[in-house]
Structures are given as C-alpha cells and as structure tokens.
Amino acid sequence: MSLYQMQKCLFDYLRAKKHAPRDQKPDVSVEGYDLNDEERKVVETLDVGKLSAMGTHPVIINSLCRSMGYRRADYRPLLAGSAAEPGRTRWRKS
C-alpha cells in the first residue's frame, strides 16, 4: 500500500480541477502513480469513506468533498467508519 502515492494522485487531481476552465471537469487519473488494485479502485471511484479509512489526510478529504459539492451533512456519515474514541482532555467536563 502506498498512502503517499494515493494522496499525491488526489492532490494532483484536485489541483488540476481547481485550475481547469469552469466548463471543464478533469477526470481523476491514476496513470503514473504506484498504486495497488484496491487503491486504484478507491481513487478512481473517489470513495470518500474508504479514502478516509485508508488514512488519507483530512485536508485532502475536505478539499475532495468540497470539490464534489458535498455539504457537511452529506459527507459526515461517510466518514463515520473511521471515527476514533475521544481521549481525555483537561478542559472537557462533560
């Protein structure tokens, strides 16, 4: 598994999309990235839940969701599978 290659592929896609003319929507391309079959499939389908569960950086997940037009209520449930138990903090009373 190459988490970095997966993230690099997504980053390059998001950057291409940002700089594309408004009437053009570039497709995500996995060519040239060292990905295994599972990673290739998850990236090509832009499966946000799986990308998150596989460790994709939250800043990339955030950008991806925004670029796909998701609102918070749309994508929060998709990420629920990678939720961690809250840890102890000195400020939390509840």
Added chain:
Amino acid sequence: MAEIVMAYSAAHAPMQCADPGSAPPEQGERWFGAMKTVREQAQAADPQAAVMLTGEHFTNFFLDCLPQLAVGLAEKYATPDARWLNMEGTEIKGEPGLAYHITEQLMANRWWPALAYEMEPDHGFLTVYHQLDPSWQLPLVPMVMNCTTPPLMTLRDAYDFGIALGDAIRTYQGLDRVVLVAGGGVSHFVGEPRVGDIDEEFDHWFLEELGKPDLGELLDLPNDELMEAGNGTGEVRAWVAIAAAMRGRKPTVLSYEPIYEWINGMAVVSYAA
C-alpha cells in the same frame, strides 16, 4: 525601527466570506462587529504593512515537501481563491524587504523557515486580510505554519518562534508601523468523522489560558491532547506565536461565537494598546 502597532488573532473560516448570511443573524452581527472593531483599531495605528501567520492547507505546499514554517518574499501575490470567497481582488502587494529581514533574523535566532518567492494566499489569509483592509492596499508578508500534519511544532515551540518573530519585526529599519495578525483556530474539525463539531469547552478554556501570564497551561499542552479539540484547531499555534510576540500586553477577547453553520469556533482576540 519598526513597531508592532497592533496585533490580533482571528478565525479564518471561509464561510464568513463565501456565505456570510448563513450564520444565525445575531451571531453573524456580533462576529462581523468584532472584526470591524479590530479593523478600526488597526487603521487607527496607520500600519504600513501586515505580517500574517496562518496554517498550511495544501495550497502552497504538499506532502512532497512540507515546511514547518515558510515566509513569502514576493513582490506580489496572485489570489485565485478570492473568487470563491466572493472577493474581487486578484492580487496583493508584498513587502519583500520586511520579509527578507524577518527571514534573516529568524535564522540568526536558529529558526529556519522555507523561502517562498511565490505564494498563493488562500482563505487562511484572505478572509482575515479582506476584513483588515477591504481596499487590498496594505502590503502583506504571508507566513505559513504546518498546523495539521505530524510531526508538529508544540505550542511551546510556537511561543518561542513568536518571540523571535516579534524581535525580527522590531529590528526592521525600512518601515515604522507593522500590524501582526494570526488567522485560524479556534476549534474546528475538517475532513474527518467529527466534521462540523465545535469544542466549545476547549475554546473557552483556550481563550482563558491565553489571557493568563505566561499563557497558563497552554505551553505544556501536548500535541495529541490539542488534537482532541479538532484536527483544524492546531492553527492556534499561530495565536500562541502572536501572544509571544506581544508578551506583556494582555489580550482582549472581542468575540467568541460557536457558529455551527461555518463549522468553526469563531473568536477574535486583540492586542491593541
């Protein structure tokens, strides 16, 4: 020698510009009222340049090469992100002389920022800069900090860095009056399962500690505990740096609004004299 004539720290949630009317009206009114207050405080001090610190959002750097700190040394900065933030500006003037001096002085104090002769101010800067100077005439020295990708600076590191930054600005001979600003924080969660949450308890605790002599318990807060308040909350490193640069001056909390529609604890703290 330059004087830091005004300093403040403010949340940079993009929705405040992209969709300002989405906040509950009373909260929005209090928030924008506080931002107007800091603008008036800054304008009264007649600054010649702004030095602004914010977190990196993979706009200028990525995992292929991610500095902990970077200084913008450009003559001007293009602002393509202004479009989705409902701003008309297309570029901001730089202040390369001050930026170079800051870099040199930080290095003299054993801080080693990356040099960025090209930088794109994203919402982290623009939301705050636009409200500081709606005319976009104030020259800017943009500085980014890594606030989201471990390993990260501790808050104590950020404090030490802020001391060096304040000292660097104050030894610059090319200008007389500089405003120092942090953009980011307070609590927010982005791209993760708790997206949309606001840790109000953290925000109240943080703002209280920030006002204490020596910043209370903040400088001993471990990074993993800070992360519990949200993966975007680490941008308070910039707030702690500003507090260090302005040490000896008590901050005033002008506003704290947990605006869930903007998925952000929205606070602004002023160090106006």
